[in-house]
Amino acid sequence: MARTLTINNLTKKFGRITAVNNLSLSIEQGQIFGILGPNGSGKTTTLGMILDVVAPTSGDYHWFSNTSNEEARKKIGAILESPSFYPYLTAVQNLKITAHIKKCDPAPIDEVLKQVNLYERRNDKFKTYSLGMKQRLSIAAALLSNPPVLILDEPTNGLDPEGIAEVRDLIVNVARQGKTIIMASHLLDEVQKVCTHFCVLRHGKKIHEGKVKDTLEELNKVEVSADYDHEHLKNLMYDFPGTEALETVDNSLLITLKPGFTASEINSHCFAEGVVLKRLITHTNTLEKEFLKILKDHD
Amino acid sequence: MIDAIKLEWLKIKNYRVFWILLGMYLFALTVIASGGVFFLEWLKSQGADFNGIDPTIVPIYDFPDIWQNMTYLGSYAKIFLAFIVIISVNNDVTYNTLRQNIIDGISKKSYLLSKLMFIALLASISTLFLFINGLITGSIYSHVWESRFIFDELEFLFAYFLDIVVYCSLAFLLALVIKKAGFVIVLLFLYSMMFEPILSAILTNAPYFRDTFWSELVAFFPVQSLNNLITVPFGRYVFMEIQDYIPFKTLAIALGLLVIYLWSVISILKRRDLK
Numbered sequence: 001m002a003r004t005l006t007i008n009n010l011t012k013k014f015g016r017i018t019a020v021n022n023l024s025l026s027i028e029q030g031q032i033f034g035i036l037g038p039n040g041s042g043k044t045t046t047l048g049m050i051l052d053v054v055a056p057t058s059g060d061y062h063w064f065s066n067t068s069n070e071e072a073r074k075k076i077g078a079i080l081e082s083p084s085f086y087p088y089l090t091a092v093q094n095l096k097i098t099a100h101i102k103k104c105d106p107a108p109i110d111e112v113l114k115q116v117n118l119y120e121r122r123n124d125k126f127k128t129y130s131l132g133m134k135q136r137l138s139i140a141a142a143l144l145s146n147p148p149v150l151i152l153d154e155p156t157n158g159l160d161p162e163g164i165a166e167v168r169d170l171i172v173n174v175a176r177q178g179k180t181i182i183m184a185s186h187l188l189d190e191v192q193k194v195c196t197h198f199c200v201l202r203h204g205k206k207i208h209e210g211k212v213k214d215t216l217e218e219l220n221k222v223e224v225s226a227d228y229d230h231e232h233l234k235n236l237m238y239d240f241p242g243t244e245a246l247e248t249v250d251n252s253l254l255i256t257l258k259p260g261f262t263a264s265e266i267n268s269h270c271f272a273e274g275v276v277l278k279r280l281i282t283h284t285n286t287l288e289k290e291f292l293k294i295l296k297d298h299d
Numbered sequence: 300m301i302d303a304i305k306l307e308w309l310k311i312k313n314y315r316v317f318w319i320l321l322g323m324y325l326f327a328l329t330v331i332a333s334g335g336v337f338f339l340e341w342l343k344s345q346g347a348d349f350n351g352i353d354p355t356i357v358p359i360y361d362f363p364d365i366w367q368n369m370t371y372l373g374s375y376a377k378i379f380l381a382f383i384v385i386i387s388v389n390n391d392v393t394y395n396t397l398r399q400n401i402i403d404g405i406s407k408k409s410y411l412l413s414k415l416m417f418i419a420l421l422a423s424i425s426t427l428f429l430f431i432n433g434l435i436t437g438s439i440y441s442h443v444w445e446s447r448f449i450f451d452e453l454e455f456l457f458a459y460f461l462d463i464v465v466y467c468s469l470a471f472l473l474a475l476v477i478k479k480a481g482f483v484i485v486l487l488f489l490y491s492m493m494f495e496p497i498l499s500a501i502l503t504n505a506p507y508f509r510d511t512f513w514s515e516l517v518a519f520f521p522v523q524s525l526n527n528l529i530t531v532p533f534g535r536y537v538f539m540e541i542q543d544y545i546p547f548k549t550l551a552i553a554l555g556l557l558v559i560y561l562w563s564v565i566s567i568l569k570r571r572d573l574k
Contacts, residue, residue, distance in 0.1 A: 014572075051402045053573040074404035084395035088314055097309045100302070101403040141403075 043184035077142030087127035225252035
């Protein structure tokens, strides 16, 4: 796998406050990397440094291999918290500036504007847009050069539910094309839904790094219920070879599985015994619980 | 180079404020530089005379003197160009597009280069405009019309170009340091028209400072140093000795200031966190 970004001991101090403290990270091509952390943990400062708009106090970073930073930035689509465009120019005129800086073909401008639903308003000035439209224009700008890397900072901040769903779909679509995505967020649900890898920052320090999948698979609980006598179902589950522990929660049973067993095996076991399950829910660990645990461990 | 100028072109091409200011500037430049005859007519109507000479026969538009006269007068209009530069830089700061430009993939040096090219373009337009204006005005009023006179003393056009570039670079620096466009415009105007001239006058003339180290400093002041490139030429019409050339020392000071301004800009850009 090709290395997309390497960060070595990056530190940023604002006066006496250390916003980012000796951060090292490496991100491989194709990863969807989530940077998690409470507000003020240094996520945006980190993104600012790797985009050369915040000057690091010490440490360094490099993109791809042997690429100058400004050449690398031409290959990165960035969507940061506040969309920045010339208010007196139209969407098309603004995107022409983006294409010029990125040295990419301006031909797909119409296409990307259609993609983010701004085509009808393409010749209106940016200052007449609503916040949602402004954010969609920054998505269009990020997609214009068809970049191999996308950076998102709180991508769903300030969007309505529809907009949030659109951005999430977009991230998943882009990820399917094998692109690398780096996103900062304090919304754990968001990261859990789309990311493959994540790290947790706190007071500018990296306190955890790992795969989202590994973190979520630690728990293996299945909740079942059926329109049968509860005791009957309970006995049935006692007989199931994969049951490690059993407890009753409201009207259903919560089964902890032994390693290697899955929910579908419970289903076929019950079905073979003539019991049709009404509910079968696999409980996974949530990133939220894990995140709170990580933070607590570092208190 | 071409990329740098094209970036600025895309920013201003559809910016109405820019075209209005540029139009006003070129109009003002024409009035100031070529309207001298009307001014002399007005002086005459007010009953003025220069040691018994009728003001209207003063040959201010004769080649080659016209070049020093026009560039001297035209230099007063450069503050309009500085306003254009201030607004252009301030837009990038307040709309956060400076940050966006950098994120999109230009270096801070390229940003400096693109603004410098913008300034050079404004200076070139002014110089060319003044040159054509001079040819037209000269063709109307000049008593001589021979190419050896017409194309003599063109170094004043070069000095005029440099004058604008250095002054606008100062405006660029100020607009980057002070983020409020209105404030920078008022400050630059008051400084250029009042603060520095008053200070210069005190240092040069007050008995306490006269002929001391302090009066020497005046030549290095941001406005005075540029004014020294093209000094008041009209003394020649009352038989006074004037500086009808560009001294090397003045040129060196102006270039030195330009280097200081640009160096300050790049070090601010490098150190500043854009948020």
